Amino acid sequence: xxxxxxxxxxxxxxxxxxxxxxxxxxxxxxxxxxxxxxxxxxxxxxxxxxxxxxxxxxxxxxxxxxxxxxxxxxxxxxxxxxxxxxxxxxxxxxxxxxxxxxxxxxxxxxxxxxxxxxxxxxxxxxxxxxxxxxxxxxxxxxxxxxxxxxxxxxxxxxxxxxxxxxxxxxxxxxxxxxxxxxxxxxxxxxxxxxxxxxxxxxxxxxxxxxxxxxxxxxxxxxxxxxxxxxxxxxxxxxxxxxxxxxxxxxxxxxxxxxxxxxxxxxxxxxxxxxxxxxxxxxxxxxxxxxxxxxxxxxxxxxxxxxxxxxxxxxxxxxxxxxxxxxxxxxxxxxxxxxxxxxxxxxxxxxxxxxxxxxx
Numbered sequence: 246x247x248x249x250x251x252x253x254x255x256x257x258x259x260x261x262x263x264x265x266x267x268x269x270x271x272x273x274x275x276x277x278x279x280x281x282x283x284x285x286x287x288x289x290x291x292x293x294x295x296x297x298x299x300x301x302x303x304x305x306x307x308x309x310x311x312x313x314x315x316x317x318x319x320x321x322x323x324x325x326x327x328x329x330x331x332x333x334x335x336x337x338x339x340x341x342x343x344x345x346x347x348x349x350x351x352x353x354x355x356x357x358x359x360x361x362x363x364x365x366x367x368x369x370x371x372x373x374x375x376x377x378x379x380x381x382x383x384x385x386x387x388x389x390x391x392x393x394x395x396x397x398x399x400x401x402x403x404x405x406x407x408x409x410x411x412x413x414x415x416x417x418x419x420x421x422x423x424x425x426x427x428x429x430x431x432x433x434x435x436x437x438x439x440x441x442x443x444x445x446x447x448x449x450x451x452x453x454x455x456x457x458x459x460x461x462x463x464x465x466x467x468x469x470x471x472x473x474x475x476x477x478x479x480x481x482x483x484x485x486x487x488x489x490x491x492x493x494x495x496x497x498x499x500x501x502x503x504x505x506x507x508x509x510x511x512x513x514x515x516x517x518x519x520x521x522x523x524x525x526x527x528x529x530x531x532x533x534x535x536x537x538x539x540x541x542x543x544x545x546x547x548x549x550x551x552x553x554x555x556x557x558x559x560x561x562x563x564x565x566x567x568x569x570x571x572x573x574x575x576x577x578x579x580x581x582x583x584x585x586x587x588x589x590x591x592x593x594x595x596x597x598x599x600x601x602x603x604x
Contacts, residue, residue, distance in 0.1 A: 315347030349379030400546030476557035491591020
C-alpha cells in the first residue's frame with residue numbers, strides 16, 4: 246500500500262473524528278507514522294469521551310510501551326468491563342513495546358467490549374510484517390498512518406484549523422505562523438488555542454496584528470517580509486530585517502531563514518522557466534499564467550501572492566537565481582561551521598543579502 250499524502254491523512258483523520266463524535270468506537274485503533282499530532286488527538290478524544298467520568302476509574306487503562314510488554318497488554322484487553330458496556334486500553338509509545346507481536350494474535354479474536362488504542366509514534370510498522378497484517382485485518386479496525394506535512398502544505402492546514410473554530414485568517418497571518426512555527430502541528434495547535442483565550446469575544450477574522458500581539462511574532466520582521474523585500478529588491482529593508490534577526494537569533498534561526506530563502510528563489514526560477522517555455526513556443530511569456538495558475542504552479546497559499554512572484558521574476562532572471570541558489574547552499578554550509586571562520590550567523594545573513602544586492 247502506497248504511503249498516504251498529508252492531505253489524505255487529514256481527510257482520514259477527519260473521518261475518524263467524525264465517527265468518534267457520533268459515538269461509534271472501533272475495537273482496535275492502530276495510530277502510527279512520522280507525525281504524532283493526529284495520534285495524540287484521536288487517542289486523547291477516546292480517553293476523554295469513550296467512557297463517562299464514573300466509568301473511567303475501573304475501565305480505562307493507559308500504559309507505556311517501555312514499561313510493559315505485549316502479553317501484559319493482551320491480558321488487560323481480555324478483561325471484561327465493570328458496570329460499563331466497554332473498557333478502553335491505550336498503549337502509548339507502542340513502538341517501545343516488548344513482544345509487540347502478541348497484539349497481532351489478540352487482533353485475531355478481539356474482545357467486543359474492549360477498545361484497544363495503539364499509539365505507535367515516530368515511525369510505522371512494516372506493512373509486510375505478520376503483525377501489521379493481523380492488526381489491520383481485525384474486523385472493524387481503524388488504521389491511520391500520519392505522514393509529516395511539507396512546508397507548502399502548512400498554509401492550507403492552518404487555514405482549516407482556524408475555519409474549524411469559525412474564524413477566517415488573512416494570508417499574511419497564515420504565513421507568519423507557518424514561517425515561525427514550521428511544520429510542528431502540535432505546537433501550532435497549542436499556540437492557536439492560547440490565541441483564542443486572548444481574543445475579544447466575537448472575533449471572526451484573524452489579522453497579522455492579532456498574531457503579533459498574542460503569539461509574539463513580529464508582523465514587520467519575519468522571513469515572509471524578508472522574502473518580499475528581496476522580491477522587490479528593497480535591499481535597505483532586507484538589511485534592516487537581517488539586523489533584527491541578528492539581534493534576536495533565538496527567535497530567527499538562520500537555518501529556517503536559509504530554507505525559506507531557498508524555497509522562495511526556487512519558486513522564482515520555476516516561474517521563470519514557465520515564462521521561458523512560453524517564449525520558446527513563440528507565445529507571450531505570461532500565456533496561461535494567471536494569478537490562480539501561478540498560485541497552483543508555485544504552491545502558494547493564495548492567488549494574492551502571485552503578484553509578488555511576477556515582480557520577482559522580472560527582477561531576477563534565471564541566470565541570477567541559479568547563482569543565488571548556489572550561494573544559499575554555500576551559506577547553509579557556513580552556518581553549520583564549514584569555512585565560516587569566526588562569523589556569527591547574523592554576519593553571514595547580512596553578507597549573503599549584500600551579495601544578492603550587488604548581483
